[in-house]
Amino acid sequence: MSSIVEQLKTIAEATRQFQQLIDDEQWDVLNQKAEDRQKQLQTIFESEIDATIANEVREHVQAILDLDKAYAEQVKANKEKSMNNIVDIRSRFSAAKKYKAIHDDI
Numbered sequence: 052m053s054s055i056v057e058q059l060k061t062i063a064e065a066t067r068q069f070q071q072l073i074d075d076e077q078w079d080v081l082n083q084k085a086e087d088r089q090k091q092l093q094t095i096f097e098s099e100i101d102a103t104i105a106n107e108v109r110e111h112v113q114a115i116l117d118l119d120k121a122y123a124e125q126v127k128a129n130k131e132k133s134m135n136n137i138v139d140i141r142s143r144f145s146a147a148k149k150y151k152a153i154h155d156d157i
Contacts, residue, residue: 053104058095059111062088066118073125 065088072081092115100108 053101053107055095055100056104056107056111058091059108059115062091063111063115063118066115069118069122073122073129076129 065084069081069084072078072084
């Protein structure tokens with residue numbers, strides 16, 4: 052098996068571990084690992100890919116892209132949930148201030 056294919060398998064496995072980072076909201080670590088992965092991918096594709104392994108390389112790259120798409124959607128959903136929580140907290144704080152103001156006037 053090609054060294055390139057092995058490298059892509061390793062990268063795909065590392066990419067699967069992004070899920071835990073997303074679940075734990077470890078955004079800085081996730082960003083660093085994604086940057087490191089990007090550098091690895093760039094290094095791989097700086098050289099020509101042998102035609103005999105092109106389909107296998109394509110499959111591994113597609114798997115990585117599919118994972119990225121799913122993770123991006125999950126991060127977006129998490130961000131929206133966090134924003135909704137912030138809005139909810141602000142609303143509750145505002146309501147509490149209004150209640151206090153009314154109560155202080157009595």
